[in-house]
Amino acid sequence: MDAMLIIALVFTVLILVLIIKGLMIIQQSEAVVIERLGSYQKTLSPGVNWIIPLVDKPRSIKVRRYQAIGGENVAVVQEETRIDRRETVLDFPGQSVITADNVSVTVNGALYFQVIDPERAVYQTENLIQAIEILAKTSLRSEMGKMELDKLFESRQEINDKLQLVMDEAGNKWGVKVTRVEIQDILIPTEVEDAMRKQMAAERERRALVLRASGEREAAIAKAEGEKRSSVLVAEGKKEAAILMAEGQRQAIDQVLAAGNEKLDPQLVVGYLLGLEYLKTLPEIGKEGDRIFLPFEASNVLGAVGSIEALLKGPSK
Known part of the structure; x- marks a missing residue:
């Protein structure tokens, strides 16, 4: 009886040892590969696991x-x-x-x-x-x-x-x-880095030159455009002035012809008006020196002025 009890106790202890030896606690985010007699058996997941001692072995x-x-x-x-x-x-x-x-x-x-x-x-x-x-x-x-x-x-x-x-x-x-x-x-390498640095500096300089040239080109275009517009405006002003002058001369001729009761020669009237314009410029010419040189045709112009004035005044009594 005592021998049987001892055997039972020994067997119980062995079972407990096997259970304890076979227990494996796997932490979260861990895994263990188990081999049984040299071949793959299973993979242990997180938690409490049990393997057969001496038969199952973790693979490293x-x-x-x-x-x-x-x-x-x-x-x-x-x-x-x-x-x-x-x-x-x-x-x-x-x-x-x-x-x-x-x-x-x-x-x-x-x-x-x-x-x-x-x-x-x-x-x-x-x-x-x-x-x-x-x-x-x-x-x-x-x-x-x-x-x-x-x-x-x-x-x-x-x-x-x-x-x-x-x-x-x-x-x-x-x-x-x-x-x-x-x-x-x-x-x-250092030499390559130096070369790249020089290349980058040259590239920045090139871009600066391109930007400067582009700015100068745009400025030149803007200036030319402004001069073009200015020339157009001046030409339009001269055109309008010429039209107004011609209109004024036409009205002056009409007035002179009306005053002469349509007996005057239109060409003579034109000469008369030109003569008046010529006489208006004489004071300005005189300011430039103490001598005045008149072209030969000036006598004809002055004669036309005198003729028209005589006709407009009528015959003397």
Whole structure:
């Protein structure tokens, strides 16, 4: 009886030990891949789980951790059985890239990924972090090698989108979702940077010259347009003045002819009016010197004036 009790107690203790040893508490956003006798059995989800001790065994996965060594954070690869399903950042160091115009630049960036299928993450690649990093580097060289240096700085977001597409497609078979890729820095050689700085200065100077020339051209066009309008207005003024003068002369001729009872020769009247205009200009001519030279035709004009005045006064009594 005592022997049976001891056996029962031992059996009970063994059962309790097995139960306790088989209990596994999985934290939120974690997963554990369980193998039974070397083959995949199941994936443990967050909460309380139980496995068969000595038969079921968690499968480890390689992860990268940073440890403070000598005052610096050093990346260390470790093997862990718990798979972190949260978004993880992979900061890969600077990579040398040759652009399409044969310029060597150094590029570093960061990649954000999340494990969505722990089974694939464990079995589809021997070292998940290393596989992602190598693929990111090769994809980065490939995409940036298709572009010239000037376009790299303008197309950073385009490069990010293409890298994310390539990485996400490859990551699916590894059970990984690449959420985003970011190019952090693009470092160029000093001599290339100096050349680009000079090129930018020359480009700014060229644009300034173009703007200055454009302004001068517009100013010249505006000035020419103003002179054109001014000439048109002057011509229109002269035209109207000539019309008014002709109208005034016509009215004067009509008045003279009316005063002469239509017995006067119109040509003689015109000569008379011209003579009057000529006489009006003599005072102005006299202001310019102490001598006045009259052309020979002036006597004819003055004679016409006298004839008309005589006719208008009528015969003397």
